[in-house]
Amino acid sequence: MMPFFLYASFLAVSFAYDIPTQPLKKGLDGQFELVGNTLISAQQMFLGTTDKVYIVDKVENNPSRVKSHPAWAEEYTLSSNTHRAMDAITNTFCAGGNVLGNGTWLNVGGNQAVTYGGVQAETQIGGGPYDDPDGRKSMLDPCDNGHCDWTLSSFQADQRWYPTLETLEDGTMIIIGGCRWGGYVNDAQQNNPTYEFFPTRGKPVISPHLTRTLPTNLYPLTWLLPSGRLLLQSNWETILLDYKNGTETLLDAMPDAVRTYPASAGTVMLPLTPANNWTATILFCGGSNISTWQWTDPAFVIVGQRASQSCVNITPDVSPNYEHDDPLPEGRSMANFILLPDGTVFCTNGARTGTAGYGYNPWAVGMSYADDPHFTPLAYNASAAPGTRWSSQGFSSTKIPRMYHSSALLLPDGAVMIAGSNPNADYSVADLKYPTEYRMEFFYPAYYTHRRPQPRGIPSQLSYGGSSFTIAFTLDDLGGEITNIAKTKAVLIRPGFSTHSMNMGQRYVELESTYSTSDDNSAGFLRVSQVPPNPSIIAPGPALFFVVVNNIPSIGVQVMIGSGQLGTQKVLPVEPLPAPSLRNIGISI
Template identity: 65%
Template sequence: MTRSLFPAAASYPNAKNLAPRRIWCLIFTFTLLACAFGQSTETFPPPGQPAKSGTPGQFELIGNSLVSAQQIFLGTEDKVFFVDKVENNPAQINGHPAWASEWATGPNTQRPMDGLTNAFCAGGNVLGNGTWLNIGGNQAVTYGGLNAESQHGGGAYDDPDGRRSMRLLTPCDDGNCDWTLSRDLTANRWYPTVETLEDGHIIILGGCNDGGYVNDARQTNPTYEFFPSRGRPITSPILVNTLPANLYPLTWLLPSGFLLIQSNWATVMLDYKNNREYALPDIPDAVRTYPASAGTIMLPLTPANNWTATILFCGGSNLQPEQWVANWNIPEFRASTSCVSISPDVSKRYVKDDPLPEGRSMANLIFLPTGQVLCINGARTGTAGYGNQSFAIGHSYADNPVFTPTIYEPNAPEGQRWNRDGLGSSNVPRMYHSSAVLLPDGSVFVSGSNPNSDVDVDKGLKYPTEYRTERFYPLYYNERRPQPVGLLKQIGYGGESFNVHLSADDLFGDVGNAKNATVSLVRTGFSTHAMNMGQRYLQLGSTYTGYPNGSAVLHVSQLPPNPAIFAPGPAMLHVVVKGVPSVGVMVMLGNGKLGEQEIRAIGDLPESAILVEDDKGVSESQNGNGAVGRGWDWKGWVWVVWVGVVSLSGSW
């Protein structure tokens, strides 16, 4: 029989007669217990197994989307939200074609949503309170993507100008959340980048006024601003100096609190608090920004690398500024195989990494819960963009799609980091305006491709508007998943550690697997134009205790006490055992509010150990290394329990 930690009053015949002194001792004891647990200790039920099966290493068509997936993000554990440009999608809402929708991945159902204004080539990211922003876009259009007579709605598509729009959505699971409009931006922004800051606010960088294949001096907006607003926009020298390929500047918040910005060939670190840029060396081998559109990602932040940010760039196009014109055979130009990385907080130099198996433009680099990186989508030749020139493939400026993904292993030796063993191929070309995002069950949701000015589903067109949507199932997918107990719903910046319990089944019958078990956080990001804005992966510090019955407890640290390492807001939490992730749960990082986050000292972790039982009882068979910090050890718990016992015994 299981006894409650807090027995009912009926368990104590004289409970009503307890001396006030004892009552206060009990309160004191339970307060100590609460303090020992630290921050919020509300936990999730153990995650179960994936709701569906899939063939490991393969793609599965799961249906057709209501709108083309130019932009997608995972808003809840069940919901993927789509944002498209205004075009003649067959789904209707409020008397006009829909250009936004919601896909419930569990029941595999969808609903159209009103996108409000034209979100063509907008940027997006999530605020520290969990609200998603979709920022900027294009002017109002009519059939064929032509400018509408009115920029205020009406006409064929009833789409107001979206270039200054800030559209907000707080995701929900009941179908009752919709996009709303906030105040306008200070100026038009088509192709802006959006990054979440350490206080949960947003910085918005770059863009242009009217669009086109690339930017130009007439229409560029080489500034940045903030949401919530901090006043007038601020001019950025790197954006001024990197025309014409300065749209969607590649941007990451660094643990130092600076921002890394990579645009065209140039790279800087931006001290956005003091509005100063510090030049770094040019990126080698290829342009990585749109429309070269390399795959980019910040590699996993782990205890082993002291949560040091390293950014990886793979693919793109080796074109000089004067070559960014649409008067030559762009689709025949080979994309780059080059991969380079930089760790700007510790070194200002780019480092060559293992090249891609084939050149690729418009590749999405997507984190798996294991910390591996899936490279998916894109083309071997050409660039992003479309037009009506004779050289275009239909309208596409790219050709020769890459149908087979490949996986990057950050911890593999140099020369062995890319691998596609056991991976199958898709049958769907994922060209310009494709997207991908990780789902909680560890599969990858893949949709989109539309290098066309309006919906075009002509069967004779090589790259039509694509609604077919797939899941890709990594090799671990059908393995029995760990079902950890004790996953917190909210994780803070520093504070006391928490315990995660794993059964013998979770450890695949070998308690030794606790040694390499990890607890990771993944922000899946806002996917568009070969980027997942805000995507980030962090491994929490942990130690373990293994028990004779084959179970184990992971002792897990809160986040490092620096919100710039991983900005506040929602993220997925996974436990990975023997390369197999638990089904992810959506947790809140930080206090769930905009503004300065509470910082606490990181708690100590007990040393790792596996306990064995023999005829002399339970003993420790081996030790590991505990993490650095401050926390409660067994002596602290003995003291707390002793206080409780004394209070109940009446000795005080």
């Protein structure tokens, strides 16, 4: 039993820290809100700190300028709703990105230097109207501690356009696939069927999978699994990659549709929780059922192809087989899947017909290879009974088409930031059905306006295994009902690097916990284990920590998982948790 003086002392110390309270925005649950314009079109987005979102565009003639040329990167400050143009140095068109275990974000690859309309520039070392050196071998990283700019790494990646990045269990990065010159789909003359590492581990390694899966093997869909292997999915083929030994194991062929770019299905690793023993299941929904030969057939009208409704999932550390899940209510390509703190998946953006991409084709809508955009979002609940997992109940619709080059990102207050859409070769706004889009929206999930928990005791750094810690709640934090402490969970979310219908590195991990209350039931306590003692469950680096009470999340705070350094992470024994109780259980603090 916790003595009253110890309980009071604990609260006094905890209250001395800065406690996240209510969201700054005044949005309405289930609604979109137009919150202003970005400086550039949001082809790529990631959350650098709890107050800074970084946005990256392809090189084009954006009205905002920096260093005497158009800007194609910006820093957006959430608290003040202000924007600052940044110099991204090289052409970042169709790069990949993710965050290292020390908190540094990487933006890798891109396009050759271009001039107006995306036409190849005469020089690849800068100059001209855009001053955009070749980005195909570049690696950029921004600082994330205030007013800062991008820097060009001395490391040069192999020439890559459309690469995928995944953070590994030691906090380093694997850089996978892509092509050398770009285009709608890949081909044998420019395919780069290799993977390499940052920091470097030597020459790139050839992947037979990426050699076999032309032409739709760009942005290969990739996840680090708890087993330490990687799931790779391209075209119709799926493998497990053991990158340490350089071996690949074939799994089931993908059913129903192509999911990789430019079919661009919605994809996500579902929440890893104590209830499923942190076992990874990956969900794929939508995309396009287009045969391999049709992607390069000039007579095939891409924009008229209906997007797939199919949803399938696979649990690759358990079984090589795909299983069908509840289908989408309507077919959708270019969907963004965003993990919310309550454990649901928010689906936004996309189109009913066509695919990602643009070009000068007589059948294109302007230049867009997609048409008939979706305006109403969806929510997926893996815990719901089969047949009831998809819903749009209570959701408003946006009025803004969000198709090719749109992005979506979870914010610390639990809202979703949505921006971008530009199926055009350059900045284009006049007389087009789908112009370059600068309007930025927030979507407010069903929990948004509720009184948020204000937990005390969240640490700033978490270890793999080790001693548990206690988070304290007032009765108000628990919605006025002490039994809600039994419906409380601690959750880590990496929002990821959003581009081309993917959020590279996005992950949701619930920590093991138990609960108790004060003697007078005026306060509740959640005893929380550290991160499971396996860095492959969630790689080291920054993440948002949410406490969720009866499906209402706190404001997320940024924590560092692991040592904050690159290298093998220390794994500690797990401290056993006490049994849960709603009354009269002592807590060690």
